[in-house]
Amino acid sequence: MRTHFIAIGGAAMHNLALALHCKGDQVTGSDDAIFEPSKSRLENKGLLPQELGWFPEKITADIDAVILGMHAKADNPELLKAQELGLKIYSYPEFLYEQSKNKTRVVIGGSHGKTTITSMILHVMHYHNIEVDYMVGAQLEGFDTMVHLTEENDFIVLEGDEYLSSPIDRRPKFHLYQPNIALISGIAWDHINVFPTYENYVEQFEIFIQKITNGGILVYNENDPEVKRVAEKADNPIRKIPYHTPEYSVQNGITLLETPEGPMPIEVFGAHNLNNLAGAKWICQNMGVDEADFYEAIASFKGASKRLEKIAERANKVAFKDFAHSPSKVAATTKAVKEQYPDRKLIACLELHTYSSLNSEFLKEYQGALDDADLAVVFYSPDAVKIKQLQEVTYEQIAQAFKRDNLVIYTNPAEFKQFLFSTDFDNSALLLMSSGNYGGLNFDEVKTLIS
Known part of the structure; x- marks a missing residue:
């Protein structure tokens, strides 16, 4: 079977491409941006596109299935060519x-x-x-x-x-x-x-x-x-x-x-x-x-990647990172770490990164989400708000939403990093919650804070 992926570099899409390749199918694909680890994993199997971009000439009548990723747009040139040829176009779940x-x-x-x-x-x-x-x-x-x-x-x-x-x-x-x-x-x-x-x-x-x-x-x-x-x-x-x-x-x-x-x-x-x-x-x-x-x-299950993942531990210090970003996930994860280490100071850091979390109307859903933390920190990037073309979220709106008097808020990645690297983590549990990376934080460097 010959399959072509439009937006092959996505986390889900590249894994499906690899699975079909392993199954013996002929796989091709395109994308305008491919990041790690997708890039290396596609390259290792000979599936990495030779150049980035969209190329309608790749879409030919002998393709059995075109799989369309969410990263592509409805007017994607390869999609338009596939529609013109009457090829079978699937979404990922379809x-x-x-x-x-x-x-x-x-x-x-x-x-x-x-x-x-x-x-x-x-x-x-x-x-x-x-x-x-x-x-x-x-x-x-x-x-x-x-x-x-x-x-x-x-x-x-x-x-x-x-x-x-x-x-x-x-x-x-x-x-x-x-x-x-x-x-x-x-x-x-x-x-x-x-x-x-x-x-x-x-x-x-x-x-x-x-x-x-x-x-x-x-x-x-x-x-x-x-x-x-x-x-x-x-x-x-x-x-x-x-x-x-x-x-x-x-x-x-x-x-x-x-x-x-x-x-x-x-x-x-x-x-x-x-x-x-x-x-x-x-x-x-x-x-x-x-x-x-x-x-x-x-008994031997250690958890899924980025889901309450222990990244460093030593003596009376421990650090976790978690994909939590929605209010219910943030509350559950924060409570879990405090329950596991009740005698340690819990330093919980949340990055507001998704469309929902950066929406001024939705912010109120976070009330109480960080209440189990001894020190609660929120980071968000005004640049991310602009990139997502959302209305500006203010410092005051965040402070009001969480309803916590001693909430610490950072909008500058360098200042947030400075806070982390100047904090004493003795007898503490550090919890980093985000679907992003706090404006470029290197988690390998964070591990050194605990060692």
Whole structure:
């Protein structure tokens, strides 16, 4: 099969390109900007475009499938040529569905936790040598790519993102997968540039439930009131399995999960991660892994990349970085670290980086999100606001939104870095939360603060 990627350099797109190449397909692609690690990974497989840009002459009638990434625009020259030739054009999720129509599709959805839950499931399967196809949003230990496709595997595990499918397909990605087994971990308003009201956002999850195949299974987090409401009111012919945060304790910085065989030490921590673990357990059981085998495997799960990832530790100091950026994720992550290290000073640093977090109307959703921190710091770049063509966000608006008198706010990357490197981290836990990099912060340098 010959496949061409328009915007091959994206995190998801380049992984799908690699997966198809490994499967034996002929893969080509274009992009106007490709960054690391996509660049090196494509280059290693001979898939890196010879030059950046869009080249309509690459689009020929013998191409079987064109896969269109969100980074491309609706007037992309290669897309226009593909449309002119009448080629089959897929969005990323549409193509994944096409590749998995004859498999049992397991789709993990939710405003938060979906990457971690998907990663937990894959870790358990890998531990027990159970081969499955998959697509996950983070690099995992023991896995070469974030996408894996075969002809023979019975199951495919898909992280179900609610963001849009492509520039010409405005449906949320997870509406296209038609799961046999689905999970919803939580609902907290996000992507306000696409879903302008909370009600509109919640509706996407209601539609997702309706897309579950008749006789399928919905596993849902009953600790989340909105998830519980949406799941319980659904009237399509599916089986519903609720889950909740299991019993656990923290002793000397180690989290012990209560199991039928007694307390079991685990690598991950925080109520939100234990809740994720409970959801993953139900999914694995419905994929044929019994409870005891699940616990045996999950004990060694260290977490997904950038999800509460420990980057340095020494004596009485520790540093984590986390992808958390939405209010619910920030609150859960901050609380988790404080609970794990109750006797240490928690220094929590949040970068406002996404469209939602830099929106003056949405900012009020962050009230209380950093309350568990002993020292709370917010960084945002006025340049990022301009690049995203958003209305200016002021220092005062941020201070008012978080409703915290001693909140520290930085808008200059150099000043934020100076703050970090002049802070005494003895008997402290440093938590860096962002989907960006604080205006160019080198995390390898940050590690030296803890050593």
